Structure formats: C-alpha cells, structure tokens
Amino acid sequence: MTIVDIRLENVVFRYSEEVTALSNISLIIHQGERIALIGPNGSGKTSLAKHLNGLLRPSGGRGRIGGQQTEKLNVAALSRKVALSFQNPDDQISKRRVWDEVAFGPENLHYAKDRVHSLVEKSLSLFALGPLASSNPYDLGYSERKRVTLASIVAMDTPVVVFDEPTAGMDARELGLLKAVLDQLKKEQKTVIIISHDMDFVAEQIGRVVCLNNGRILFDGPSSTAFRNKDLLESCSLRQPQIARLSSFFELDELALTPETFVRALK
Structure with a gap:
C-alpha cells in the first residue's frame, strides 16, 4: 500500500469574509492511525474533513496528502486517497439498488470489474447487507441506509477513510458490525478518521x-x-x-474507557 500521511499546515478556510470555519489548523496524521474529530456543532470538524478529499480548498495555508499538495490535486485524484461518508446518508445515496450504490465509488475509480465485484461483496458482508443487495436504498430504514453509505465508502479501498457520525441511529448489533469493520481496516493498515459526538464509542475505539x-x-x-x-x-x-x-464515581485510580479496563481497575 502507498503510504499516505496527512499534513495540514496553518490551514485557514473562510466560507465568506464574515464566516471563518477553520483558523490556523496544523495537524499530522500518519498512515494506519485511528483518530476522532470531536467538538460541538459548527466547530469545524466536517469542514476540516472535506479538505482531505478536495471538497473544500484552503483559503490560506496548505495541505499535503501522501506528500502531494492538495491544491494541486483535483477531487478525482484525491478520491483515490481519501473516501468520505456524509453525516446524512440521504445526501449520499443516488442509486436504486444497494449493490449499485456500494459499487458506485469503485466503478468511478475505474477499478477492474472483478475487483469492483470483490470489493462490493466484501463490503456488503462486513455490514451484513448481503440480503439487501437488490433492495432500493430508499425503502430501507435510516440505520440500514447509513450502513449502505458506510459500505460504499469502504468499497472504494482507499488508504484513508473518513466516517462522519457513523454511529448515528445504530443499535447494539450494528455497532458491533461497525467495530468489526474498524478492526478489519486496522488490519489493512488503513487510516480511519471519525467525526463523532458519541463519546462512549470514541472512548472505546479511538486512541487519539x-x-x-x-x-x-x-x-x-x-x-x-x-x-x-x-x-x-x-x-x-x-x-x-x-x-x-x-470510574470517577468509584474513585478508581485508573480512568477506564472500556468495560475491560473498568473491571480491571475495579479489581
């Protein structure tokens, strides 16, 4: 796999003269890291993430993906490096079959047909969507549509994957699927960036x-x-x-972030 480190250097982004979304953002993310962007609504999390795949361009400063300046790469080139899911699945879905939706990304990256087929099958399996492959995404529930869009991003097989509020609307079973997907991406040395308000999920799954x-x-x-x-x-x-x-209630010496560490600290 090509090493794709991310470097943002004093990035500024303004939507207008009156609205500055990002101010002097400097950040280094190494290949294979798993990080979470957290903060209140309107804090700049999604604006920052959109700079990674070219949907937004810096008003000042610069970004580098895999050593290349992002402003010198078009969205098509960046989409081979960074795949980003939207917070609202309905803003992302455009096809009438789940299979076609998941295949949309790798097909537009012009992968060979057999590779597209393999990636789609793998993503459908990871998110337990195989039985829904022929369904219309618009006929599915919110969390199912969410899984469809996450699967479509994973199917692009990019070195960097960005999930915007991936746990929204998910039940315990679906959260288990998502955790298994994160483990699989870690094995593949993919960089995972999660935008989230779900602090319980972040605490359990994200180290930085x-x-x-x-x-x-x-x-x-x-x-x-x-x-x-x-x-x-x-x-x-x-x-x-x-x-x-x-942990604080029981005045434990160790701040537990997972059930396992809590039980260990309690003992």
Missing part, C-alpha cells in the same frame, strides 16, 4: 482525539488524557463517556 471549537484545535492527543480533562470537555460542550464517569 482532536478536539475543535470555533475552528481551532483545542486539544490533540490521547483520548484518555482528553476524557480526564473536564474543563476541556465542557469547553467543547461534551460529556465524559459513561464508563469514565463510573
């Missing part, structure tokens, strides 16, 4: 968090450090994960 507010990075580091910092979380309108609050 980048907290934004008002278009600025307030924190970039281990999730265990971030979730200890109640002032930071309050400034970002976020709450400690439930398992961390339980």
Whole structure:
C-alpha cells in the first residue's frame, strides 16, 4: 500500500469574509492511525474533513496528502486517497439498488470489474447487507441506509477513510458490525478518521482525539488524557463517556474507557 500521511499546515478556510470555519489548523496524521474529530456543532470538524478529499480548498495555508499538495490535486485524484461518508446518508445515496450504490465509488475509480465485484461483496458482508443487495436504498430504514453509505465508502479501498457520525441511529448489533469493520481496516493498515459526538464509542475505539471549537484545535492527543480533562470537555460542550464517569464515581485510580479496563481497575 502507498503510504499516505496527512499534513495540514496553518490551514485557514473562510466560507465568506464574515464566516471563518477553520483558523490556523496544523495537524499530522500518519498512515494506519485511528483518530476522532470531536467538538460541538459548527466547530469545524466536517469542514476540516472535506479538505482531505478536495471538497473544500484552503483559503490560506496548505495541505499535503501522501506528500502531494492538495491544491494541486483535483477531487478525482484525491478520491483515490481519501473516501468520505456524509453525516446524512440521504445526501449520499443516488442509486436504486444497494449493490449499485456500494459499487458506485469503485466503478468511478475505474477499478477492474472483478475487483469492483470483490470489493462490493466484501463490503456488503462486513455490514451484513448481503440480503439487501437488490433492495432500493430508499425503502430501507435510516440505520440500514447509513450502513449502505458506510459500505460504499469502504468499497472504494482507499488508504484513508473518513466516517462522519457513523454511529448515528445504530443499535447494539450494528455497532458491533461497525467495530468489526474498524478492526478489519486496522488490519489493512488503513487510516480511519471519525467525526463523532458519541463519546462512549470514541472512548472505546479511538486512541487519539482532536478536539475543535470555533475552528481551532483545542486539544490533540490521547483520548484518555482528553476524557480526564473536564474543563476541556465542557469547553467543547461534551460529556465524559459513561464508563469514565463510573470510574470517577468509584474513585478508581485508573480512568477506564472500556468495560475491560473498568473491571480491571475495579479489581
């Protein structure tokens, strides 16, 4: 696999003279990392993510993907490196069959037909969508449509995958599927960037968090450090994960972020 490190250097983005979405964002993400972008609505998380695949271009500063400046690459070139799912699946779905929707990305990357078929089958299996392959996505429930769009992104087989609020509307079974997908992407050394308000999921699955507010990075580091910092979380309108609050209630020496670490600390 081609090594695709991400580097943002003093990136500024303005939607207009009155609206600055990102202010001097500097960030390095190495191939194979798994990070979460967290913060309140309007903090700049999605704007930052859209700079990674060319949907937005910096008003100032520069970005590099795999050593190449993003402003010198078109969206088609960047889409081979970074695949991004939208928060609302209805903003992404365009086909009348689940199979065709999942195949849309790899087909537009001009992969060979046998590779497209293999990638689609794999993604459908990962998200338990095989029985729905011939269904119309618009006839499915919200969480099923969400899984369809996530599967379509994974099927693109890019080095970097960005999921915007992937857990929204999911039940426990679907969350289990998503966790298994993240494990598979880790085995494949894919970089995974998750935008999320689900602190319980982030605490359990993500080791590094980048907290934004008002278009600025307030924190970039281990999730265990971030979730200890109640002032930071309050400034970002976020709450400690439930398992961390339980750790505090029992006054444990170790801040638990997963059920396993909680049980170990309790013993």
